[in-house]
Amino acid sequence: MRSLVSQLRYTVRLLLKSPGFTVPAVLVLALGIGANTAIFSLVNGVLLKPLPYPKADRLMAIRQTVPGFDSFPLDYPDYLDFRRQQKSFEDLGAFYGDRFTISGQGDPELISGMYETGSLFKVFGRPFLLGGPFGETEDKSETRAVVVISEHLWKAKFQQDPKVVGASLTLDGRRYEIVGVTPPQANEGGGADVYLPLTQFPYLHDLETNRGGHVLGVIGRLKDTVTLLQARTDLEAISKRLNADYPTTNTKVGIRLIPYLDWVVGDYSASLWLLEGSVVCLLLITCANVANLIIGRALGRRTEVMIRAALGASRKRLFAQLLLETLVLVLVGGILGLVLGFFGMHLIKLACPENISRFQEVATDGASLIFVLSASVGTALLAGVLPALAGSNADLTPALGEGGERSATGSPLRRQKQSFLVAGQVALTFVLLTAAGLLTRSYQALHDTPLGFNPRHILIGDIYLRGSKYPDTTKCRLAWDTILDRLARLPGVNGAAVNTDLPFRSGAAILFGVEGQPDPEPGKEPAAEPQLVSANYFSVLGIPLLRGRTFGNQDQPDSERVVIISNSIARQFFFGQDPIGKQLNDLGDKVGQKNVLYTIVGVVPDVEHNSPDAQHAMFQTYYPYWQTPDAMDLGTVVLSVEQQPDSVLPAVRKTIASIDPDLPFSGGARFDQLIEKGFAGRHLSMLVVSLFSGGALILATVGLYAVLSYSVSQRRREMGVRIALGARAHNILRLVVSQGLRIGAIGLLMGVLAAAILARLIEGTLYHVPGTDPLTFLTAASILCLAALVACLFPAIRATRVDPIKALRE
Amino acid sequence: MIELKNVEKSYKLKNGFYYVLRQINLTVEPGDFVSVMGPSGAGKSTLLHILGLHDAEWEGEFYLLDQPVHKLKQKERVNLRKKHTGFVFQSYHLLDDLTVYENIELPLSYRDVPHSQRESIVCDALDRFNIVGKRDLFPSQLSGGQQQLVAIVRAIVAKPELILADEPTGNLHSDQAREIMELFKRLNSEGTTIVQVTHSEQNASYGKRIVRLKDGWMEK
Known part of the structure; x- marks a missing residue:
């Protein structure tokens, strides 16, 4: 031990005496190890670390597949069938992500939340800080309006009041009793702040009756004795039965089982592994570089090694001595690298959009430290073994003879x-x-992919009309009319429009048919991204009209339903014809209802609805918001402004507050920045x-x-x-x-x-x-x-x- | 102690072999003090490095303390060298980054002598050669004579039976050279066998006999 200490002391002295070698070597090592620490922390925190649930590896996301889409939500009747018939899971739970206006707790605010079945808490094993989950009974009964809130909301709105359980929370104008507070989880639900029973979902009846309305996320917890393959076989058998029992809605609908962690982080796992691969390359280059530095330095130390050998040092001792020097170098580089890695990771987190699951929870933890240690030892071995082997192979005679340096062999x-x-x-x-x-x-x-619209000088923000003030379609429509009219008259605003499904915000899809053309085969129905918009939506976003007209006064709520289609629909279904006046239908007859017909009044170019590399529907359809039979309560306001979009934000908020002080204008942001994100x-x-x-x-x-x-x-x-x-x-x-x-x-x-x-x-x-x-x-x-x-x-x-x-x- | 029989050392060249040493037959008894002399290029240092087990590329038979060196494996040769020989170089070859104490301690640490024993052995040696005051100095802070003194102390600290010295006074002025040679004489009288390479007849006179080399051959 004392011998090792004296060896270490000598090594440190030696390294300090050669700053020209030590400083660059330590810096190169620090950069290599630091970069690896930062990226490994990300990979570990996002991809490797289990989600914060008990036995998280048993959690599975259950998705359906339809032609063209390999991951689709389930519909409620299918969910119930799967839940009842499956034998592989302890239980299944379902959820529907939504947004809620919170009021009575300061300014009205739009927050994210979920409607979910009571079973989902049990499936996840979600812990509670206060109170507990709502149970299955709340799923079956509408008598109790209860809510579980997040720790974040508890702190922000209730100042961590320990007696918050039993207090009430107003969401969308309705009071809910708080039954529990749950700590932050893995951000997998997009940072949900409230969890409500699915029975409280305003359109529960539609959910319950609409087989084919794919909106529910479903999570299951595998039984301990069941493998993924067995569970897949089990669910596939159920899926086939559903295909047979409900051919109109379930033909060619498949089932897919994805480990929950993969589902949460699947979008960017490839990118992270690519980063990890790159950073390992960098570490190897670092090792080679340091090894080169050490080999270069060994030239000046050849005589020293020879003397040591002549004095009795075995090759093993010489090897250990030379390797020890590399270890010391790497240790110092590793400590410095840890600091660099810590800051590097924070820089990367700062540069990352907040909505990327698990990124913001990434931290330098025990695993990162173990990695740094392993990486350092690995680096020392990689960078040090070759030079130490070469350096310890002492051929004594040439160097010890006078003038030996000249005859270096x-x-x-x-x-x-x-x-x-x-x-x-x-x-x-x-x-x-x-x-x-x-x-x-x-x-x-x-x-460089053309988006098909101009997002510059555009301010966007969400407005949610849900609550007792907006009980029906008429009230909602009037509210939108007023909001758009008032906003359009603001100084600096060139135009105000609304869209329920703005590009780069979401990606819902519906199936449609073309009147007068043969019905598509079940499972091969075309899908479109449906958007309820105001008449001037196209002009505000600079989307040119290719044919026909935009929506106008002639399109009244009770008049003929109209639609504007994307050019791809015109090309595919009306090739060589004029699509204006032709009709699309909603395939209502497939589910035993009457087809609703939409007359085509205009054609616009296709736009990139999501990031061009994302999977999305081929077609786009636009409907006037005032013709929808359901109340259009949630929409994104799109304002074309003359100057910087942010400059009109205070006036916009003021105007909306003057229309309804309880109405939040959420996420006011520049559209181009959102797309960049x-x-x-x-x-x-x-x-x-x-x-x-x-x-x-x-x-x-x-x-x-x-x-x-x-x-x-x-x-x-x-x-x-x-x-x-x-x-x-x-x-x-x-x-x-x-x-x-x-x-x-x-x-x-x-x-x-x-x-x-x-x-x-x-x-x-x-x-x-x-x-x-x-x-x-x-x-x-x-x-x-x-x-x-x-x-x-x-x-x-x-x-x-x-x-x-x-x-x-x- | 040493017996060489027909030892030869050569380098392979394009047109054949270039011999550095030819048919060397030499016996050195325990307690002997041999001076190897000869002109530059005669093969003196080569012979010394063979005796010091630094060089393994030669032919013939070499017995050291009755051990057949020519049959030993590399590791066995290293052990033999470590146990029984000490080497003194013309240019001292002290390690610049180690103190006097650490330089002297080095052969002991390579022989796995426990730390406590090392300390007392080194202190004794420092005391015996009157260099206690220099123990924490680095080689660059010593004169040439002092450096060679430390190098000799380092060579004998592990109590080898055989000391091999390659022009030990080559870089010293005459007073310092005399002191070093006196020291060798004293060590020899205490029982240590010494083989030195030297150009100086005066230094050779401190030994008991002289072996002369010329063009690789040993003069009869």
Whole structure:
């Protein structure tokens, strides 16, 4: 032990005496380990750490599949059938995400919440700070209006009142009794603040009777003895029975079982794994770089190692001594890296949109510390073993003889090892550069996809009319008329419109049929994104009318129902015809009701309803909000403004408050910023991988430079002789540069092969860019060649300046 | 103690072999003090490194303390060297980053001598050679003579039966050289076998006999 302490003391002393080596090595290690810590914390916090529920791995999301969509919510009757017939789950629970206006607790505010079955609490095993869940009885009875609130709401609205259970909370103008307070969970429900019994859902009757109305999320807890495969088989059998029993609604509807964690984080798991892969590449490059530094330094310590060997040090002891130095370096780099990783992770969290599940809960925890420790030890071994092995292999006679340094026999071998490490760095750097290039091209392609509307100078915000003041369709319609009219007259506002399903906000889909055309086969019905809009919606968002007209005064609530269709519907169903005057229907006859017909009055271009890389319906249909038979209570107001959208926000809030002081205007935000947030995940991946590849490029360039510098210093006498024999500057230049480029070329070749293999893995995350995109590969290769040339040039120039007389005297 | 039979050392060149040592037959008895002399390139240092078990690339038979070195594996040679030999270099080869104390302690630590024993052995050695005051100094803070003194203390601290010295006074002025040679004489009189390489007839006179080399051959 004392021996180890004295070894450590000596090692630290030695490292402190060589700041020119120690500082860069520690910094490189800190960056490598820090980047790995940050990204691992994210991967661990989001993808690996179990959700905060008991036996969270037994939780499954149950989804239905319909042609064109591989993950669809369930309808209520199907849910009940699955719940009754299944044998694989302890229980199932269902929920419907909604928004609520909270009043009586300061300014009215729109908050997120869920209607859910009482069984869902049990399924999740959700803990409670106060009170408890509502039970099944509340599902069956409408007599008690109860609510479970989140810890966040308890703190924000009730100042952590310990007697909050039993108090009342007004949501959408209705009073609910608080029965429990639940701590924050994994943000998987979009940060729900209130949980209400499904029986309180205003349209429960529609839910109960509408088989085919896919709106419910369903979660089940697998029995301990049942495997995922068995559960899948069980549910598939039920699904097939439902297909047979309800052919009009359930034909070609399948069932899918997804581990709940995968469902929560599925959208960005590929991106996170890509980041993890990139950062591991960076760590490997870091290791190679540090190993190179150590090998380079070993030259100056050759005699010391020989003396130690001559004094009796075994190879094992020498190896341990040299490895200990790397361990100390890595330990310091690791501590610094932990600090850097901590800040890096927070920077990434800041750059992430808040609505990405689990990102905001990510923290540097025990797992991160264990990772840092493992990464550090791994780094020390990777970076230290090769140099320690090489350094401890002491051939005593040449170095101990006087003038032994001049007859260094280990140099070519050492150069070879260093060259091998640099070629590896070049290969990994090429992989990272390619990944960054592909992500950039993919992001660019996504970003450059025409949206079909102009989101600039647009302010959007949600208004929710639910409550006793808006009991029916007429009241709601009048309220929307008033709101839009008053907002449109505000100074600086060019136009005010409304949409229930604004692009980039949600992605509901309905099936439709075309009158006069054969009924589509069950399961092959076309789906559209339905949007209830005001007449001027298209002009406010700059969507041109291609044919026909927009909605007008002739389209009264009781007159013929009308629809404006997207151009893709016109192309697919009315090719070569004028669609104006033709009719769509809602396939009501499929569920035993009368078809509702909608006459086409206009055609507009298709717009990107969601992020272009998201799965969504092919078609879009627009209906005037005043013709809907159900009250349109929730809508997004779209304001076209002259100046900065934010500048009119106070006036907008004031105007809405003057119409109804209990009406919240929620989430007033710039539309273009909201759309940018939709790309944020990809943007972040691109940015981080680009940063990593930039770092890798610098490290690889420095590595190549170091090897060539070492080589030139070793070959000074050779250069001197060559110059003395008449070699000219360009001969020497070519000699050194070709040596460097040879290493670069070998690395590049290995990199191209590795990148081509890895491209297959990330192809799924790319948008409109092939994994082996030639432009990206060529650009990455050019950048590397340029960097290699720069790295070669300086040592080469130094080689041309060797004074032959001095060199030969050395 | 040492017996060499037809030991040869050569390097392979394009056109054949270049011999550094030819047919060396040498016996060194315990308590002997041998000086190896000869012009530059005669093979003196090569011979010393073979005797010191630093060099394993040679042919012939070599017995050290009755152990057939030519048959031993690398690890066994290292152990033999560690146990029985001490080496003194012309340019001292002290480790610059270790103090005098630590330099002297090093061979003991490599022989796995327990820490408490090491401390007393090193302190005794410092005392015996009157360098207690220098124990915490670094080599760069010592004169050449002092450095060589420390190097000799380091070579003998583990009490080897054989000391091999390669031009031990080559970098010292005459007064310092004399002191070092006196020290060798004293160690030899205490029973330590010494083989030194030297150019100096005066230094060689401190030994009991001289072996002369020329072009790799041992002069009869």
